[in-house]
Amino acid sequence: xxxxxxxxxxxxxxxxxxxxxxxxxxxRLPEDYRAIAAVPCEGELAKKTSAAGIATEIVPLxxxxxxxxxxxxxxxxxxxxxxxxxxIDLIYANGSRAAFYGxxxxxxxxxxxxxxxxxxxxxxxxxxxxxxxxxxIVVNSRxxxxxxxxxxxxxxxxxxxxxxxxxxxxxxxxGPEMIxxxxxxxxxxxxxxxxxxxxxxxxxxxxTAGMEKDAHLICVGGKDPSDPDWWDELQKRTAxxxxxxxxxxxxxxxxxRPWYRAAAVMVLPSNREPFGRVVVEAMASGLPVIATRSGxxxxxxxxxxxxxxxxxxxxxxxxxxxxxxIRNKALWNLISREAEQAANFFGIExxxxxxxxIFRRVSDDQGRDY
Numbered sequence: 298x299x300x301x302x303x304x305x306x307x308x309x310x311x312x313x314x315x316x317x318x319x320x321x322x323x324x325r326l327p328e329d330y331r332a333i334a335a336v337p338c339e340g341e342l343a344k345k346t347s348a349a350g351i352a353t354e355i356v357p358l359x360x361x362x363x364x365x366x367x368x369x370x371x372x373x374x375x376x377x378x379x380x381x382x383x384x385i386d387l388i389y390a391n392g393s394r395a396a397f398y399g400x401x402x403x404x405x406x407x408x409x410x411x412x413x414x415x416x417x418x419x420x421x422x423x424x425x426x427x428x429x430x431x432x433x434i435v436v437n438s439r440x441x442x443x444x445x446x447x448x449x450x451x452x453x454x455x456x457x458x459x460x461x462x463x464x465x466x467x468x469x470x471x472g473p474e475m476i477x478x479x480x481x482x483x484x485x486x487x488x489x490x491x492x493x494x495x496x497x498x499x500x501x502x503x504x505t506a507g508m509e510k511d512a513h514l515i516c517v518g519g520k521d522p523s524d525p526d527w528w529d530e531l532q533k534r535t536a537x538x539x540x541x542x543x544x545x546x547x548x549x550x551x552x553x554r555p556w557y558r559a560a561a562v563m564v565l566p567s568n569r570e571p572f573g574r575v576v577v578e579a580m581a582s583g584l585p586v587i588a589t590r591s592g593x594x595x596x597x598x599x600x601x602x603x604x605x606x607x608x609x610x611x612x613x614x615x616x617x618x619x620x621x622x623i624r625n626k627a628l629w630n631l632i633s634r635e636a637e638q639a640a641n642f643f644g645i646e647x648x649x650x651x652x653x654x655i656f657r658r659v660s661d662d663q664g665r666d667y
Contacts, residue, residue, distance in 0.1 A: 300660065302332045303376070303385045303408075305399050307358065307392025310340030313488065314574035315415040318437075318458040318648070319391040324349040325649045330656070333383055335376070354379055358394050361423065376402040387660055389413065390431070393423055400430025409659045411435060415458075417571045417592060419444045428452070433659045435652070437572040438593030454655055457596065458572050459648020462640065465554060465581045472559030475545070480513045481623055484560035484584075486553055486575040487567065489528045490521040494589075494610070497566040499534060499544070501615035506540040509623060514540075517556050519549030557582035561629075562622050568609050570594050580604065581640035585632040587618045597643070603635040 304323045308316055320342065323332035334346040337358045346353045356375050359368025376398055379385065388410040390399035396412035403410035409432040417440055428434065428445065434453045436442045442455055476482055483502060487493045495516060502514040520528040535544045550556065553575075557563070563579040563586050570576075570592040577597060579586050588594045590606040598604035605621070607614035622629050 298329070300330050300386045300656070301384055302326070302330060302387045302389050302656070303335060303380060303383070303399070304332045305335045305356075305376075305388065305390045305395040306337070306342055307395045309336040309338045309342045312341050312345075314458060314572065315391060315413075315437075316342055317574065318415075319413070320345055320349070321459060321461060321645050322649055322652055323351060323389075325645060327649075327653060330653065332389075333379070333385070335379065352383075358398060361394060361397060372398060373401055373405075377405055380406045380408060387411065387656055389656070391415075393420060393427060396427045396431055397423065400427055403432070404430060409433070409662075411655065411659055413437075414441060414444065415571050417441050417444060417569050432662070433655065435655060438596050440569075440591075440593040440596070441571050454651075456648060456651045456655070457593075457643055458574055458577075459645035460574065460577055460581065460640075460643055461645045462581050462643075465557075465578055467554070470554045470558055473555050476513075476515070476559040479511055481509055481511045482513050482515050482560045483619060484515045484517065484556055484563045484579075485565065486517045486556065486563065486578070487565065488518045488521050489516075489531065491524060491527050492568050494566040494568060495531055496534070497610060497612050497615060498564050499531070499538070500612035501564070501566075501619065502544070503538060503540055504612065504616040505619045505623075506543055508620065512619075512623070513543045513545065515545050515547060515556065515560065517547045517550055517553065553578060554582070557584050560584055562587060562619065564615060564619070565589070565594070566607075566609075566615060567592075573597055576604070577640050577643045580636035581643075583633045583637045585622050585629055585636060587615060587622070597639070599635075599639070601632075603632060603639040605632070 332351050334351050334353045335356045336343045343353050359365045359372050388399040388403050390396035391413045399410040411433045412431040413435045415437045435456050437458050506512045563584050565588040572593040576586050586604040589609045591609050600606040605618040
């Protein structure tokens with residue numbers, strides 16, 4: 298008997314690691330599951346779900362405040378209608394606002410809801426509501442699980458994000474034409490948000506570039522729509538750098554694989570990274586990674602074995618790690634080899650299997666009182 302899942306996403310136009318994992322999961326469900334995607338507006342995610350053959354509904358997620366109460370009611374009623382018309386058996390919500398609506402509608406329609414939480418920082422007001430409304434919680438790392446009280450641990454499963462490793466490792470992918478074969482390309486792949494700490498990498502790169510004339514910094518990723526001023530600040534800083542001609546801001550790209558293939562090392566200096574999808578992408582491509590020892594990253598990277606971990610907000614440590622990898626070929630080879638092996642743990646197939654087991658368990662426990 299086919300189980301129908303209403304999969305609700307927080308975002309539609311902005312696609313981060315969470316949205317890629319969301320799409321990877323619902324497009325690979327086994328034959329006895331059928332996903333119906335609900336996204337808040339037309340955008341990239343709706344295009345991708347439709348292209349994957351997934352029925353897609355557009356349901357705005359009104360802000361959760363008293364001034365938007367009419368919109369909250371309208372959104373809730375639309376979700377209720379979808380659940381009844383499509384005979385939904387389970388609600389899967391990717392993100393906090395999606396989980397609020399999913400949990401509320403689940404209670405109204407007697408349908409179990411699963412919240413996939415991918416953010417470390419808690420919301421003291423909303424968390425208390427969502428954890429009551431949702432039957433189960435999935436987190437993307439042990440670090441994210443610490444957002445919740447210990448009394449909820451029986452309600453929480455840790456499932457690291459899954460990636461399509463076959464796609465990442467596809468043969469015949471050439472590096473970008475702009476990257477010269479003689480460059481030592483230091484790569485960062487991330488949207489340009491403050492907490493990703495591009496400023497730390499810029500400072501570390503300047504120290505490295507002074508010692509390595511062929512070092513170039515490549516920053517792949519678009520502006521954060523919620524903080525466009527940060528992009529502008531970084532561009533001003535780049536223009537004032539003595540190595541400005543060796544700093545390249547690429548913006549958003551659809552296919553990250555050419556950039557990984559052309560790089561010598563990838564750096565992710567972000568603070569409290571909930572998981573670190575790009576860390577796994579780089580590792581799967583055989584690229585050594587330098588990342589901060591915080592958040593979920595230490596669950597992926599073992600220091601000096603399959604990557605290098607550095608303290609938060611420490612450009613000196615990043616610069617030292619860069620020089621170690623650039624000048625020690627044996628170390629580079631060791632970490633590259635171990636990184637590629639370690640990435641196998643994060644394949645999308647294993648992720649889907651774990652999530653489906655949770656869906657089955659939650660459905661079987663539907664009568665349980667939470």
